[in-house]
Amino acid sequence: MLKSVKKRLPIPGVLDVLDELNPFKVKRQRIMNFNPATSVASRKPAETSKITVFDYSGNACTEETLVSLEEVFAYRDKPTFTWINVDGIRKDDVHAICQHYMIHPLIEEDVLSVGQRAKMDDIGERLFCILPMMYFNSEASTIDQEQVSIVMGKNFVISFQEDPTRDVFDPVRDKLKIPGSRIRNGSMDFLCYSLLDVIVDSYFTVLDKLGERIELMEDVVQHEPNTRTLARINFLRRQVFLFKRAIAPVRELVNGFLKSESELLEDNVTKYYKDVYDHIIQCNDLADNYRDMILNVQEMYHTQLNLKMNEIMKVLAVVTTLLTPLTLIAGIYGMNFHNMPELESHNGYFYTLGGMGLLLILMILIFRKRGWF
Numbered sequence: 001m002l003k004s005v006k007k008r009l010p011i012p013g014v015l016d017v018l019d020e021l022n023p024f025k026v027k028r029q030r031i032m033n034f035n036p037a038t039s040v041a042s043r044k045p046a047e048t049s050k051i052t053v054f055d056y057s058g059n060a061c062t063e064e065t066l067v068s069l070e071e072v073f074a075y076r077d078k079p080t081f082t083w084i085n086v087d088g089i090r091k092d093d094v095h096a097i098c099q100h101y102m103i104h105p106l107i108e109e110d111v112l113s114v115g116q117r118a119k120m121d122d123i124g125e126r127l128f129c130i131l132p133m134m135y136f137n138s139e140a141s142t143i144d145q146e147q148v149s150i151v152m153g154k155n156f157v158i159s160f161q162e163d164p165t166r167d168v169f170d171p172v173r174d175k176l177k178i179p180g181s182r183i184r185n186g187s188m189d190f191l192c193y194s195l196l197d198v199i200v201d202s203y204f205t206v207l208d209k210l211g212e213r214i215e216l217m218e219d220v221v222q223h224e225p226n227t228r229t230l231a232r233i234n235f236l237r238r239q240v241f242l243f244k245r246a247i248a249p250v251r252e253l254v255n256g257f258l259k260s261e262s263e264l265l266e267d268n269v270t271k272y273y274k275d276v277y278d279h280i281i282q283c284n285d286l287a288d289n290y291r292d293m294i295l296n297v298q299e300m301y302h303t304q305l306n307l308k309m310n311e312i313m314k315v316l317a318v319v320t321t322l323l324t325p326l327t328l329i330a331g332i333y334g335m336n337f338h339n340m341p342e343l344e345s346h347n348g349y350f351y352t353l354g355g356m357g358l359l360l361i362l363m364i365l366i367f368r369k370r371g372w373f
Helices: 002-008 014-020 069-075 091-100 105-112 170-176 188-223 227-259 267-332 348-369
Strands: 050-056 061-066 081-087 119-123 126-137 142-152 156-161
Touching (some): 061 069, 081 091, 081 188, 105 126, 105 142, 126 188, 126 227, 142 227, 156 188, 170 188, 188 267, 227 267, 267 348
Parallel strands (some): 081 156
Antiparallel strands (some): 050 061, 050 081, 119 126
16 A cells, blocks of 8 residues: 555655654754853864855956965955855854954854854944755755854955855855846845845745655555654654744844845845845745644544544454354353253254354344445
8 A cells, every 4th residue: 555655656765764764763953952151162163164255346256265264354455345155164263254354243153153043133334144044854854954144244245154065055156157147236235135035045945845745744644654654743843843943033034134224235125135025934934834734644643543443443343243142152052051952952053053154144234234344
């Protein structure tokens, strides 16, 4: 029965992945894992770090991968616009960059913190936001998240990423390489919008993957209402909860840009931030829908379990009912009384067995006619 489910569903290999999920084997992800008193001290320095720079204007754009940290300092006073992307966070590097670009120590502390809640701050002449970048790990069916910090000044944007091996910023890089593109002709607030936009859009990719797993579980529950299936359901419910908890504050973050009166934000860019705001609302709504779906799947599991139990009890009741009169007859003729005329009958044994067989067949026909099984 389960093989037909695998053939019918257009998600090859997903069921095999879910079969391996076990709450005692899969590494448990902590939900409440942020302690502001220890978050900075608990951060381990990145093993590798890479700094890439896009220095651009409407007419030209250069992309460089810097060899040393000191090369970053030369871009502060350039008349062009600069996007500095730091992959891999190290405390000394972050401190040096923040000192040179006159970034407030509170922002520096937030960049170095672990597990920060998404938020937006307007401190001095700098706009700062911190939010999660989400990835779906198809091998383990888990959601991975990376903390991204973005600092915007008059002519620069600095982004700090924890993982130097992956991000979702390639669409922004591609647009920066196109002469005359909107991002090349825009100011720093448009670049900041573009970074936020691709991060929020990546949430939809994660939601699509979660939706596939939840829909798959709806079919699996109907065919395998067992404890392993319940473990899979609980695992997916936890992933949906982690995702919802991570992205919920991003709505407030984008709203902070819309309400900000900073001179770094131009009025003609406000409509673009409104578009990101609409997208994050959709993400939150979808996450709520998936949370309801997984709860419905859990209820379906209990319903299927009850139905299965009812079927078992029905079969046992029918068997017991069929055997009761036969047991009664056998019990009567199993008594050791001398004055029982049937005991002297030459063919009494065969008559008794025949009568018990006819009674059994008659009861089966009556039960089937009434639809009891």
